[in-house]
Each structure stands twice: as structure tokens, then as C-alpha cells.
Amino acid sequence: MSTEWTMDKGENGAADFAGFHLFPRCGRFVASAAPLALVALTAAWLFVGATPLRTAVQWCSLALLAACLLILMVTVACGGSRRRRDIYRWGVQAASVTPGREDGTVPLRLSSASWLSARFAGAMVAVPALLALWVTLAAADARGTGTSSLLAEADAVIEQRPIVKIENEVAEGRSRFAAATADLTVLLPSPTGGRAVPAKFEASTNRRQEVGSDLYVAYVPTHPELGAIGDDQREDVERQLAGQAVQFGDSWTIGGFWALATLAPLGYWWKNDSPRRPKRTVGPDWRALRVTVTGNGRHTDVPPPGSPEAADEKKRRENTRTLRCLMLEGGGRQVPFHSQMDGEAAGAALTGVHGWLLWHPQQRRGRDVLAELVSDDGWQLPGAVPVQVAEQTEAAGVMAPAQPDPERRVQTLDLGAGWLVTASVPVVVGLAVALGCLTALLLVPDSGAWRLWTAAAGVLTPLVGFITQVVARMDHGDGDAAG
Numbered sequence: 001m002s003t004e005w006t007m008d009k010g011e012n013g014a015a016d017f018a019g020f021h022l023f024p025r026c027g028r029f030v031a032s033a034a035p036l037a038l039v040a041l042t043a044a045w046l047f048v049g050a051t052p053l054r055t056a057v058q059w060c061s062l063a064l065l066a067a068c069l070l071i072l073m074v075t076v077a078c079g080g081s082r083r084r085r086d087i088y089r090w091g092v093q094a095a096s097v098t099p100g101r102e103d104g105t106v107p108l109r110l111s112s113a114s115w116l117s118a119r120f121a122g123a124m125v126a127v128p129a130l131l132a133l134w135v136t137l138a139a140a141d142a143r144g145t146g147t148s149s150l151l152a153e154a155d156a157v158i159e160q161r162p163i164v165k166i167e168n169e170v171a172e173g174r175s176r177f178a179a180a181t182a183d184l185t186v187l188l189p190s191p192t193g194g195r196a197v198p199a200k201f202e203a204s205t206n207r208r209q210e211v212g213s214d215l216y217v218a219y220v221p222t223h224p225e226l227g228a229i230g231d232d233q234r235e236d237v238e239r240q241l242a243g244q245a246v247q248f249g250d251s252w253t254i255g256g257f258w259a260l261a262t263l264a265p266l267g268y269w270w271k272n273d274s275p276r277r278p279k280r281t282v283g284p285d286w287r288a289l290r291v292t293v294t295g296n297g298r299h300t301d302v303p304p305p306g307s308p309e310a311a312d313e314k315k316r317r318e319n320t321r322t323l324r325c326l327m328l329e330g331g332g333r334q335v336p337f338h339s340q341m342d343g344e345a346a347g348a349a350l351t352g353v354h355g356w357l358l359w360h361p362q363q364r365r366g367r368d369v370l371a372e373l374v375s376d377d378g379w380q381l382p383g384a385v386p387v388q389v390a391e392q393t394e395a396a397g398v399m400a401p402a403q404p405d406p407e408r409r410v411q412t413l414d415l416g417a418g419w420l421v422t423a424s425v426p427v428v429v430g431l432a433v434a435l436g437c438l439t440a441l442l443l444v445p446d447s448g449a450w451r452l453w454t455a456a457a458g459v460l461t462p463l464v465g466f467i468t469q470v471v472a473r474m475d476h477g478d479g480d481a482a483g
Helices: 022-047 052-079 084-095 114-138 145-153 234-242 248-272 313-318 343-350 387-395 425-443 450-475
Strands: 157-171 180-188 197-205 214-219 229-231 287-301 321-330 333-337 354-365 368-375 379-386
Touching: 022 052, 022 114, 022 248, 052 425, 084 343, 114 248, 114 425, 114 450, 145 214, 145 229, 145 234, 157 234, 180 214, 197 214, 197 229, 214 234, 229 234, 234 248, 287 333, 287 343, 287 387, 321 343, 321 379, 333 379, 333 387, 354 379, 354 387, 368 387, 379 387, 425 450
Parallel strands: none
Antiparallel strands: 157 180, 157 214, 180 197, 214 229, 287 321, 287 354, 321 333, 354 368, 368 379
């Protein structure tokens, strides 16, 4: 174990977590840079041709991804393969810097949870973008990409030329109107007036072609030896000359699915489950309950009788939810508190903590009341309490109006801030292979079955790394193997 990560106790009982403060900053950079790079790279590859803009976006994105991978490699070398409960414990120690006075007081100002929300949102953006990018690269119409680049630089012209030979035709149906892919040969005029120069290229056309049919062909009249590209649609020839890798229709199809797969879950999560909240001032209309964290558990939230969600047995089952949460004890009652955290790991790190549970009765989201757990050690954990539990606790008379202390200072507890150190060597190796495959697909102007195999390797290798990590932690009996 690295000495930077040794948790030795000093005379005052303070844990030595030197170096831990650096990893949350690195995690914030990775959580911001990786989604940004993947989104920019996917958009450029889908909708931008071979222009200086796409080249700049491509190299900047690859540089950001390489920087993220380098940070992850250094992190794993310094103290990787940590369990989630370990980083939760370190996060609590790092946030416990402003202890309360005597038995603890209620702060006047509550912090926001911007970085916690941003990290979850970044992951929800990065995954669909990565999938869309792999699909785009695997299905890219890269046939003749090298030829089209040479033709574009040499100021090619587009003319209709008759087909003189068809080979290796693969059609999507027997009809003559079925789309097909084939090796086509046309004759290009000689710049010296001699015999015509044959040019062979692969093309995907909207319908099957016959010898003698005209195609739109791009070539350089003064240099027919550079070859040619062609298609039955002029815009597709122009697309290839422009260096846009995917056909226009495919670009908008993939882009549409990408947007749908990204925005729909992100919007739902942002509205219902995001820990986002602005900085707020605690007033006398807030409710405060002195609590102690007793561990983790599960709470079954059933719709109240008489509500539309409990109109019949089927609706009642559909609207019953089971929450993994921290269990708080205060005023002789058990109060479930759930948040964007691993309940078991949080219970191990926070059991025995004393503090205040705060909420405003009118600040609700769905079936929850937004709540804050403020410890005597100076941290604030954003979460929620089921509405029914909150109403029952208030009705029991165990809560009191909050009496905030203007001198009390707290900071948001981000339990997962050190998520980088949960990675292991197999994960890093898998991500390195994926980045190598991604770079090859982006930079090699070639076509063929290797693109499909390379894309498959880029997708499957990280999955194997994650599975290897999970299995290894399960073999060691870790409860938070997915950490």
C-alpha cells in the first residue's frame, strides 16, 4: 500500500490521508473532459467533413482522452483497486474540517451539490456518446477514403460515366431496385487523347446497377491514374470528396438515436433523482431533528391509502418502491435517508455519526422531501426522505423549528469524490486498448472488415476489464464489488 494512502491515527485521532485531496480534483477533470471529448468527437465525425475544424476537434479530443487515461494510470499505480467503502471513509475524513461547537449547531447557509450532479450527468452523457461513436466508426463509409482525399486535393471534377464492368455484387434483395454494393469499373478519358484509362472502385448504390448504366464519378482529368470514386447519387460523391465518413441519412439516424438515448434518461434523472440544489438559507420554517446514523438498510415506500397510486392492488404494487438508504435514529424514531450513494458503503463509513437532519416541508421532488444531513464534524450530505416518513415524523412532535447559527460553516460531502481509485489494472488495460482502437479507426483512412473487428475489440476489452475487477472483488468477499 502506498504511504500516501495509509490511514494511521495520530495522537489527536486524526487520520492521515495525505494525497487524497488531489484525487477528487483529478476525478473532476476526468468527469468533465471525457464526456466533452466524446461528444465533440462524435458530433464532428457524424456531421463535419474533412475540414481543419474536424481535424482540430479530433486531435484535441484524442489529447483529452489520453490525458484522462494517463491520470487513471497514475491513480491506479498510486493506490488503485480500492473498495468503495474506503473512498467513502476518506471522503468523510477530508470533509470533516469544521467541527461544530459543543453538541453541534444548525448552519445558516447550506452548500450546493454541483460537482456531485455534474459527475453523474457526465457519465450519462459519455456512455451514449461512446456507443454512438463506436457504431459510427464501425459503420463508416470509409471505402476509398484515401482515394477521395487525393482527388479532393487535386481538384477533382464530377461527371457521369458509364459502367463497363461489375464484380462482387452483393444486393439486399432480388429486385433490380434493391440497394447493392459492388466493385464497379468505368473508363476515364486519357489526358493525352489515347486509350481510355480504366478505374475500379467500390460503391454502395441505392439500387442495383447494370453494365452501361451511368454513375456520378469523381476523377482528375489531368491525372486519371489517381483513380476515381462514384455513386448513383451526386450528393454522396460530394460527401466522399468532402471527407464526411458517414452518409447523410445514416448521420441523422445515428444522431437521432444518440440524442434520444442521451437526453431522455438525462432529463428524467435530472428531474427526479438528481442531487442538484442551489445554495440555500435555513430559516425558522425549516424542520430540524437531532439524529444519529445507525447503519444502512432498506425502506419500502408504499402509496398512502386513498391516493390514486393505491386505487387498486396493481397500481399499489407498481408504485411501491424499495429504497437502499441510511437509517437515522432521532426522537425515538427510525428515519430512512436516501441519496446518490451506495447504502452499504455509506453505512460502514457513517455509522455512529451525530448531527442534524434538516428539511423544508415545501421543498419536495416527487414522493420525497429534499433533506440535508449535517454532521457535527462540518459536512453536509444531500439526500431525501420519503414524504410519508417526513409527515409522520412532524406529526409525532419530535422535530423543532431550526435555529441556525450564522457562524456555523459546512461543506458538501461527496462520498464518491475519489472514484478514480476504485479502478484496477484490468480496467486500465481495457481502456488503453479501447483508446488505441479508437485512434486507429479515426486516423487510418482505409476500409474493410478490420474496422468491425477493431470496433468490437474496443467495446469488449473494457467490458472484460470491468468484469475481471468485479469477479476479483467478489472472490475476496467485498460487498461493494462494483465500486
